[in-house]
Amino acid sequence: MASAMSGDIHAGAQIYEPLAASVRAGLAASVADDVSPRHGFSDSAEAVEWLTEMSKRLDRRLPDYRIRLDFLKSVHYEATRAGLDPQVVLALIQVESNFRKYAVSGAGARGYMQVMPFWVGLIGQRGDNLFSLRTNLRFGCVILKHYLELERGDLTRALGRYNGSLGKPTYPNLVYRAVQTSWKYNQRPNPTNS
Secondary structure, eight states: OOOGGGTOOOOOOOOOOOOOHHHHHHHHHHHHSOOOSOOOOSSHHHHHHHHHHHHHHHTTTSOOHHHHHHHHHHHHHHHHHHTOOHHHHHHHHHHHHTTOTTOBOTTOOBTTTTBOTHHHHHHSOTTOOTTSHHHHHHHHHHHHHHHHHHTTTOHHHHHHHHHTOTTOSHHHHHHHHHIIIIIOOOOOOOGGGO
C-alpha cells in the first residue's frame, strides 16, 4: 500500500448502518447547526500560536495563505465543536485525501474527509455539497464523533468504522503515524499560569 504522502487516497467505504430515529435526529441536528467561520480557540494567543505552527506544516500542500488559514480555522472549529482533537482530524484528512478538496475515492467518498454521499441523505439536507470545505468538515467530524461514541471512546475502532475497515489495524495506524510525524502539537505553557 502506498503512503498517503504520495497522493493516494486511502478512503475505505464507510458502511451504511441503519440508525435509530433518535440517533439520526441528533446527527442531523449536529450537521444542520450554524456553519459559521468561527474558531474553537480559548484565546487569541492560542489561536495565533496554533495557526502559525500548523500553517508552516501545511504550506506545501495548501500554498495559498488565505485558503490555508481558512482551512485551519475551519478544521480547528469543527474538530473542537465535535469534541475531537484537531491534530487527529488533520491526520485523518492527510490519510483520507492528502488535503485535496475535490478528492473522490473508488467507493465514492468525497472531499477532504472523504465523506460517503449516503450521509447527506441520511442526516443532511438536499443541496449539501460534500466538496464545500465547511460542509465536508462538519459531516466528517460529526460522523467520526458518532463512531467514537458508538465505540465508547475507542479511537482505533472509531477510525476503523470511519474508513470502513473496522477490526483492521492498517488505517488507524496510518492516522496515528500521521499525527506523530506531521501533526503532533504541544502547546507551550502559558507563563502567566506558572
